[in-house]
Amino acid sequence: MPRALVLGPAVLLAHGAPVDLGGTRPRAVFAALAERAGTPVPATDLIAHVWGQDPPRTVANQLQIAVHRVRAALGADGHRLLRLEPGGYVLEVGESDLGDFRRLTAEGERAARAGNWPAARTAFHTAAALWRGPVAGLEEERLAGIERRMIADLVTGDPLAVLGHADTVTEVTPPHERLWYLYILALALSGDEKGAERAHARIRRELADTLGLDPGRDLRDLAGHLARRDPAAALAPITGWVTGGGPARPRPMELPAEIRDFVGRGEEHAHARALLTPGAVVAIVGLGGVGKTALASRVARDAGEDFPDGCLFIDLRGVDETPREPHAVLGTFLRSLGIPDDVVPDDRDARLALYRTLTAERRLLVVLDNAYDAAQVRDLLPAGDGCAVIVTARTALPGLDASRVPLSSLPAGDAVELLRRLTGAGDDTPDVHRLAELAGRLPLALRIVGARVARRRDLGFARMVARLTDEHARLDQLAEGDRMVRSCVEIGYRRLSGEAAAALRAVVWLPVAEFTLEVLAGFTTVNSARVREIIEELADAQLLVLTRDTGDSLAAYVAHDLVRLCIRDIDEDEETRNLTLARGYRVLLTKAVRAANDLPFTQFPVLDPEPAVAVADPQAWFAAHRELLVAAPGAAQAIGEVDTAWRIGVSTVAHLDHTSRWDELDVIASVLETAVANLPPLGRAMTWHIRAKCLRESGRYRDAIRHMRLARVEYRRVGDALREASGLFELAVVTRHANQRSLAVAATDRALTLLSGIETAGRSAGVLGWVHLVRANTLDPAPEMLDQAERALTCFESAGDPAGVANAHGVLGVVLQRRGEFDRAFRHLEHAAHAHRAIGEVNGAIFALYMAADVHISAGAYDRAAYLVAEVIAEAERLQMRELHARAVRSMAVIRRLQGDLDGALEIAYTALAMVGELDVPTVKANVLRTLAQVAADRGDHDLRRRAAREGLALVPDDHPFAATFHALMAIDEADAG
Known part of the structure; x- marks a missing residue:
């Protein structure tokens, strides 16, 4: 049988002598067949091997001629030795130098694995000597x-x-x-x-x-x-x-040099590393300049041991005007995997097939940096289950089956640390923290300003902060050479659809960074069905980040500070912008008014509801939009929407009042006051009403009374009896706090008169309930208080005001305790606790339990009281309710004293005293000192009794109830002397 030599120019040997194959093309056909001797070789493969990618039209005839000449050279058995089968042409030769090379190589590997390196050397030398030159x-x-x-x-x-x-x-x-x-x-x-x-x-x-x-x-x-x-x-x-088995193959290691001063990203690194298992595709996505490439390279280096066949790396230039073509990238990868230039196929399918063949049995890591989209990436995925891929991109690459690792700005501490490393700063100064925030904690921006400060020591952090504080100049400062923060954003923005770009231009002008899907819908003119597609497009482009996923219209998104600045810089059409914002704020107002009127709290009547769909959960709606609603009056007023501004502010009051957000209520009051002269009477009245609430909470009762009287004048001017009654309720609360009880009673009398003239149902019934409740807290003796509290409860139940119901039960419990009806008192306070919890008022529920414990103390049920007080102590500590925590600890000291455990009572009283020492609440400290003095008296410790009584007496006015107790404790000395 003939022998084939292919490890050099192809030679056919018959009986040990070369046979003339009849020309270049027959010799090329013979070489292609001999390399795959014994297996079918398709005609298309032979044509590609001999004639390349552009064969002549007569190539089929020329192939037949070449095959005929090879058969002739093979002699009489030519048609048997070179035959056509269904899969292609099959050449049968007895031996070949390629077969000998592979056999000798395998023998050498076996000898090496057995430790017989001399035998291995002989086999490898013999195998290498068979080569007569390179072969494509x-x-x-x-x-x-x-x-x-x-x-x-x-x-x-x-x-x-x-x-x-x-x-x-x-x-x-x-x-x-x-x-x-x-x-x-x-x-x-x-x-x-x-x-x-x-x-x-x-x-x-x-x-x-x-x-x-x-x-x-x-x-x-x-x-x-x-x-x-x-x-x-x-x-x-x-x-x-x-x-290790198998012939040695090129082991590419193409990662870029490690970045200097890499900081943070521990959580993201661990996440990506855990995902990067054989067969995985991990996409690291984020805004330009956020450090995706640096993290990808670091993860790839860390995972190197898992991929012993090396790492391919390429920048796909997805941010360029002409991203890399996958076909060209495949050529680069094939060369990295050892395929010579002249062997890399030009045909797309052939190139892809070769890439997949080479990666099928390897454990290779491929890093695709700066991908444009999923289509660019898909053909570059290796075929082997042992391979893995890291992709970085500025979009979420929809359509790519990948595990995603989102990358956002650095945490504050890491951003500061990066600046310190870049600049060599030794001190952790406020300017360094401020500079990190002004740079958006974006690694690219931090490196730009850090390099500038390090290069120019005369610049310093303070001057750099001053430069970046000017929003109009900040983007110019965050640029150095070809590194520009502005371009990181503009590239993604230019690729948006027209509708998505318009929506982004609107929301970046909002006064807060976070907004809901519902808000975005209000600031666009597109069909509501398109809003979710637009938000997904913006999120995929990393121009918005999902911060709260509720699965509905309250899902929240945020734009990075530098994204907001860049888009604002692009948007120069002020007239169109203001029209869009005005329309959006009016949409927000409509929903806010409706939500406010749907709230189950009635002490502050808001505007009449405008036509709108009812809000399913108004409390959740206000919680989701609170920051925007607080800032919106100022922003709307700035573009001339004064009427919209005050109405949004007023609509937010009930929620802020109920949740005790007095600082935010103060912001709204301050904004409305700047335009109060331009407001209608109702707007002025409600502005003064809001300001009075803030003043009352801060303890400035005289100013609060003055503002409430101003509000009442305006309410009367518009003839709004319900709101005037609500204002009188506020006036009664303030005057009662100011210890002007007669004025408080007079205010409630007037409110009751006003409400008697209107139908008390719904919200008006709720206002009536609050008037009765403040009256119950003002009047004396207990029978009148009980009557007013019961009337209040009836009104609240009629109005559907759960907060009012909870408060009314609480007041009833206190009044009944004073009357000695302890069982009824406890039931009302227990009901109050449940009612508070039902509306999410955990603090109110705990305070109701505290008062219920006091009822048990009054009734002599000390074990029950101790159980409740222990629960209050645990909850107050968990929620950091420091004042209630101290009061509950004092109550436990009282219980121990009444149970006869004077040592335990003394120890607990000292604990309570240490706790109130950190509070600036004189009456609470006085109450603890009163208990301490009583325990000391019971123990016969007269020095401690006198010290505690004197210190407590100095904390309260002479007409305070505690004063009488302290005087009585001091009088013990006189009685003993007598």
Whole structure:
């Protein structure tokens, strides 16, 4: 049977002598068939191998002619030895040098795994000698044979034999890192240390110049061995290149150099690393300049041991006007995987098939940086289950099956640390923190300002802060050379649809960064069905980030501060912008009025509801939009929407009042006051009413009374009896706090008169309930208080005001306790606790339990009281209700005293005293001192009794109820003396 030689120019041997194949093309057809002897080779493969990608029209005839000549050369058995089967042409030859090479290579590997390196060396030398020159398509195997021969020479102690391959090592393109490793090691082992250092420097330059890469891990490790003058240690890894099985293959390591001063990202790094298992695709997505490439490179380095066949890296230039074509990238990858230039297929499908073939059985990591979209990435995914991919992109890459790791600005501490490292700052000053915030904690921006401060010591943090504080100039300051924060945002913005771009231009002018899907809908003119698509487009572009996923219209989004600045800088159409904002604020007002009127709290009647769909959960709606509603009056007023401004502010009061957000209520009052002269009477009245609430809460009762009287004048001017009654209720609360009880009673009398003239149902019934409740807290004796509290409860139940119901039960419990009806008192207070919890008022519920415990103390049920007080102490500590916590601890001291445990009572009283020492509440401290003095009296500790009584007496006015107790405790001395 004939023999084929293909490890060089193709030769057919018959009876040991060459046979003329009859020309170049028959010889090429023979070579292609001989390389795959015994298996069918499709005609299309033969044509591609011989004629390339642009064959002539007569190629079928020419192939037949070439096949005929090969058959003729094979002799009488030509049609049997070269036959056409369903899968293609099959050539049968007895032996080939390629088969011998592969057999000898396998023998050498077996010998090496058995530890018989001399036998392995012989086999590898014999195999390598079969090559008569490079062969297209077999170059990787030729280099692998040379590599094995060099390894065997080094392991068996013959480095000089390796040096004979110098020309092969230095001429291979692209550079073959393992061959260079062996050559450099041979130089070192032969005693030429300087030559080894020069060779290592040369390969570093060649890798940088030809591929833009740093040396891989093996060459880096070798440099360490050389520096330690221990080249023998570098022999250990190379045996594994053979005994690990299979021919040696190029091991690319193409990651860019590690970034200087990498800071933070521990959580994201751990998340990405956990996801990066064989077969995974991990997408790191985020705004431009957020540090995606740096994190991807770091994760890839950390995962290197899991992917022993190396790492491919490429910048897909997704932010350029012309991103890289996947076809070109595949060519780059194939060259990195050892395919010579002239063998890389031009045909797209052939190139893709070869890439998938090469990656099918490898454990390779592929890093695709700066992807444009999923389509660009899809063809670059390796085929093997042992491979993994990291993609970075400024979009969420919809359509790509990947696990996503979102990347946002650095945490404050990490941002400050990065600035300190970049500038060498030793002190953690407020200016450094401020500068980090002004740079949006965006790594790119931080590096720009950090480099500028480090370069110009005269600039300093304070001056840099001053420059960035000016929003109009900030983006200009956050630019240096080709690094510009502005471009990071503009690229994504320019790719948006017209509707999404318009929506983004609207929301970046909102006075707060966070807004809901519902708000976005109000500030756009698109069909409501398109709003969710628009928000998804903006989120996919990383121009908005989801901060609260409720699955409905209350889902919240936020735009990065620098995104807001960039889009504002782009949007120069002020007239259109103001029209859009005005329309949006009016939509917000409509919903706010409706939500406010749907709230189950009635003490502050708001505006009449405008036509709108009822709000399913008004409390949740206000909670989701609170920050915007507080800031909206000022923003709306700034664009001339004065009427909209005061109405939004007024609509928000009931929610803020109920949730005790007095600082935010003060913001609204301050804004409305600046335009009060331009408001209608009702707007002025409600502005003064809001201000009075804020003044009352801050303890400025005289000013609060004055503002409430101003409000009442305006309410009377518009003839609004319900709101005037509500104002009188507020006036009664303020005057009662100011200890002007007669004025409080007079205010409630007038309110009751006003309400008698209107139908008391719904909200008006609720206002009536609050008037009765404040009257109950003002009147004396207990029977009148009880009557008013019961009337209040009836009104609240009629109005559907759960807050009022809870408060009425609480007052009834206190009144009944004073009357000695302890069981009824406890039931009302228990009901109050449940009612408070039902509306989310945990603080109110705990306080009701505290009062219920006091009822048990009054009734002598000390064990029950101790159980409740322990619960109040635990809850108050958890919720950091410091005053109630201290009061409950004092109550426990009272219980221990009444149970006769005076030592325990004394210890607990001292604990309570230490707690109130941190509070600025004189009456609470006085109450603790009263208990301490009583415990001291029971123990006969007269010095402690006198000290506690004197200190407590100094904390309260003479007409305070505690004063009488302190005087009585002091009088014990006089009684003893008498």
